[in-house]
Amino acid sequence: MLKIEDYKAVFASVGLIGVLLFASSTLGLVLRLPGGEKFSELWVLGPGHMAEDYPFNVGADVNYLVYVGVGNHMGCSAYYVVYVKFRNQTESLPNATVGTPSPLPPLFEYRLFVEDGKSWEAPLRFSFSNVSFSENRSFVGSLMINGLTFNVDKSASWDVENNGYYYQLFMELWIYNVEFQAFEYHNRFVGLWLNMTGV
């Protein structure tokens, strides 16, 4: 037979569990448990909203369509800017190790607000004009993005290894830091390699 002290301990345990159960609804309002990992996603999809049929061999005066998307897992709503930039093979990309953006000026920008756990997607329509080729070099004069024309004046030399004149259209993700009241590079970028094939 158990001693009275043992029964006392059982009653005390039951009492403690009961107190915690009845207090849990209020404790849930006061205590904030740490959430999971905070991060954002940036993606680019082909014209069918799938990771396929990306434009690769491109020419002048042809319209191309891809979709740019952003996913928010930051634990609260976020204010993002996606900068669209254009470069040739010699110009620098963002540095993922140091977390610095590309020094190239943005051509186009998307400003977007996304709730936590939700995503955003928008079309990116682009075409090239004033394209020319001479002595193993190609030149791109203008790039039209979503109906706006930008003078880019870029040139690319013939890539012997990959057989083409390569350019890259890439997107950088920036996030608004509420504490510093400023946008900062969010260390996310995606790009499309484009081989300029004809005028």
Add this chain to the structure above:
Amino acid sequence: MLKRVLRGSVSFLLVLVLAGLFSHGVFVVRGADGASVSVGEADVAVRQAFDATLDAERAGANVSGLILRLNEAGIILGEAEMALGNGNSSEAASKAGQCIGIAESVKGDADVLKASALDEAQTVFWTSLTFSVVSIAAFAVVLVLVWRRFKRGYNRKVLGMKPEVASDAED
């Protein structure tokens, strides 16, 4: 006499043309500056609207509707910035004005939502606290009563026990 009048007229016209050219430059520069200031103000207004929305969200409000309108303001702000970059000052200023209007309305609504969310949260908190305190008190009273009853029964059981001698005990 005629020569003097002609010379005077030509000089006057020259002065007018020069003044016109100069003032055009001033107006163009002032227009671009004005548009740039407006776009800057729109940018600040959108940031403030977002800050207010975030505060409302932290207070527990549903901000889905505000986020939709902020996206609308963001698109217009992007267009204003690109118009400014392309030298289209009038379009930039017009878009900036439109953006400020939306951002200010979002900020106002966010403040109202935050206040109502805080009120609601306070009501929920006090209701929950009252429920917890009353429940814990009732539970404690019941537990003490059960314990007393159990203790009494236990003591009666112990007192009613008779000592037994084991069969294999030594004499």
